[in-house]
Amino acid sequence: MSHTFRRRFAALVLALSLLTLPARALTAQEAGQLLQDYYIDDVSQEVLAQPTIDAMLSALGDHYTTYFTADEYAAFLASMEDVQLTGIGVKMQASENGPVVVEVLAGSPALEAGLQAGDLITAVDGVSTAGLEMGAVSALIQGQEGTQVTITYLRDGVSAACTLTRSSILVAATSAQLLEDHVGLLTCTTFGHDTYAHFTEALDQFPQADRWIVDLRDNGGGLTQAALDTLSVFTGGGIKCYFMDGSAQLSALEAKREQISSAPLIVLTDGGTASASEIFSAGIRDLKAGLVIGGRTYGKGVAQSVLDQYTNPELFDGDAMKITTVRFYTASGSTTDTVGVIPHLLVSPDLAQEVALLLSAAPPSGGTAGYYRLDLNGSWYISQKAALAQPEVFAQLLAAIPPTAALWQGSGDGWNSVQPQQAAADHSIPFQSRLFSDVEGSPYAQSIQRLAVYGVVLGNGQGSYFPKSSLTRAQLAALLAQALNCTVPTGESLFSDVSMDDSYGLAINAIAKMGLVEGVGNGLFRPDDTVTHEQFFTIMGRLAQRVSLTFQISRQGATQEDLDSDRLSRFAPWSRLSVWLLSSSQLDELDQPVSLLWDDVTRIDPTAPISREEAADLLCAVLERTGILPA
Structure with missing residues (x-):
């Protein structure tokens, strides 16, 4: 990797210029040279010999390295910022019965008309939403500013309808709301230039919030520095992660902003939490600034630099190329590549917010009766009344508590240790233990x-x-594939005595491609040894x-x-x-x-x-x- 490029990509520039001059297009030869100069690993001649950029990138096999036309680049940039749409101002999610309103935006026509979270939208302008994809429902609702749309919805079993006038709505990449009068919820879909400001504005907007939840489910990443700056809201300045380039040169990435909030924090994750959002999640984990709850994250441990007309004006004119240039490591020095971020509490992502709210009770005053306390990277309090009102959520929480954590039950003037299974049994809550039944006598x-x-x-x-x-060697491969959450490769087996149809075949191939296990010679693996x-x-x-x-x-x-x-x-x-x-x-x-x-x-x-x-x-x-x- 050239010294010139290191100077260039140290400050990642993401900007868009709309030019009236005819646009030139990057050639395959130029793309090949960029890959040779900047890609994190050596690029084979087979890749460079491809006749088109698409063929070249396909042969490279790195779906993070992409070429953008001018229109695609504009869309890419817009995906990391706030979006201006014309509609009624609701956020929806799919359900078995159809689209359900999950949030009504402030100042929107939907709020003025009285739509509420939980409303099931059954028709738009008389067109039934049954069986429609969410994109199709959104297309029916959106339209020209100033036009009207009639929404039919179901609330508490009663059907109703309202007619709204479409208006221009600013959909922020980060939104904030107050839950249960004291818990702040920040929903962040990407890390862009405005994210830090959105977080700080939310803290000012809800000073009564004594707990915060940051929802990064389905947050695919964005700008690394935006994630670092936002992380500093809860952790202060300092080194947050490390980048290693193709020459094994290591650089530390810092956040230089001051800590704003010391309130208890919970971060929600799932398999769609990736890249910069994994840096944020791992930073909270490594710096012991809060709990991570939900699903294991995606496992994107590499970062890309964008080359465009500002970094390489001689090559680009509105188009751009995004190239994998570094691998990143978290504040503790661990990678998220393939492995992802394992949450403190591994629960169904669909119930992660409910579990987080259950853990967000204020510390009891005047006695501990009616409360549980979980000691896991801090102390978290659970109202027994709230827990029993949501038995499925409470069961998820109890099953996710690792043996290194401590669960306590309030006794009135103190706390008594209790096992999660016993807490569930005390209240006749169905409990599906993840623990093994045959290891009690093991020293391990x-x-x-x-x-x-x-x-x-x-x-x-x-x-x-x-x-x-x-x-056995096959069981070892399966153990490692599960532990590392590795993507299982398809294709032919690497070993003549391992079939890809075998139960262990895919795991053996995956772990061998990662360089963790090897064959025994002559193309053999001997899986049963x-x-x-x-x-x-x-x-x-x-x-x-x-x-x-x-x-x-x-x-x-x-x-x-x-x-x-x-x-x-x-x-x-x-x-x-x-x-x-x-x-x-x-x-x-x-x-x-x-x-x-x-x-x-x-x-x-x-x-x-x-x-x-x-x-x-x-x-x-x-x-x-x-x-x-x-x-």
Whole structure:
């Protein structure tokens, strides 16, 4: 990557100019040169030899690297900012019965006409909405400013209709509202130039809010600096993440704005939470500024730079090219690439807001009776009355509590420890435990159950883990594919003895393509072979380096003397670097070596089969140490 480009993409420019001169188009040859100069990895000659830009990018196989025509670029820029629409001012979501109003915008015709959240829209100008896609419903509602539209809706089983005059509506990329008179909700769909201002304005608008929820579900990202500045609202200035370019040059990204809010904060996530919104979510997690609740995020651990007529005026004229130029790491030094951000409480994204509201009760005054308290990255209070009014939501919350957290029940003048299962049983709430039933006697039970709650290990799907059993190479691949949330590749198998029709075939291919496991030679994988301690340690060492800057840096400090030490002499030479990384490279708060292994390395037989409980314990230790697993 050229020094000239590093200077250019340090300040990402996203702007649009509408020119009257005839526009030139980027040629395939020019696109190929841009890829060679700026792409994060080496670009093969096969890619560069393609005759068109579309063919070139298809061969590259990176759907984040794209070419925009002038119109597409304008739409791309507009997607990150507030949008001006003509309509009635409602936000809707699909339901089994049709479109339901979820929000009525302030100052809108819908608000003036009395439409409310929860109203089921059954017809627009007499056209039934039954079976229509949401886009089709929106198209019926929108129209020319000043024209009228009749909305038929159902509320509490009663049908009604109102006629509204369409007007110009500003749909902000971030909206704010006050819930339950004391909880601020910020719904952010993208991080753009206005996002920081929207957040600060919302804090000023609702000074009575003593809790905040930031909804990043389906937020696909946006501008990195916008996410960093917005993160500073709750965490203050300082380093928030790191970028590493194709030359392995590392740069720290800072937010320089002051902290505005110290109120308890909950961030909502799902599989559509990606890129810059993952930086925000991971920042809240790593800096212990609040809870993350919902689904595991998308796992986009790379960032792109946009080249346009402002960065490269000799090549572009309204069009642009977005190229993957860096990999990013969170404040703790962990990557979100593939892995995503694992929430503190892994719950159904559809119920995440309800779970967050349940945890947003104010601390009890005058006695603790009628309350629960959850200690997880702070103390969170639950009104028993509110919990029992929403048994499905309460059940989701209880099932998501990891064994490292503490749940307490108010006794009037104090708190008594209670297990989530018992809390559910006390109120006859159906409880679907994620815990395994056969690990109670294992010395590694807490690690196994912690991974189970976070969906990192699944067992046999019927509540059993078989902790004492050995681990085959196929089972190991499945374990890692689940843990890393990796996208499973299609296509031909990499190994002649693994069929893509096998239950483990896709996982083996995925993990092999990530470079974590290898074949045994002659195109074979031998999926049924048992994994030994030193083989598992080798793979865990590779995993730690892949997901963590800390372990990448630690590897650089390994000396030949370290690897030839008597402590590692019983291990095969090919495994010693990983064994050293796991057993000796990490330091505690007193700068003393700390081992991630369950026993002293000199007492572990390198060639003995590893048990499933030992594998879970080390995997848990690695994911916790690298910051992937919430603390």
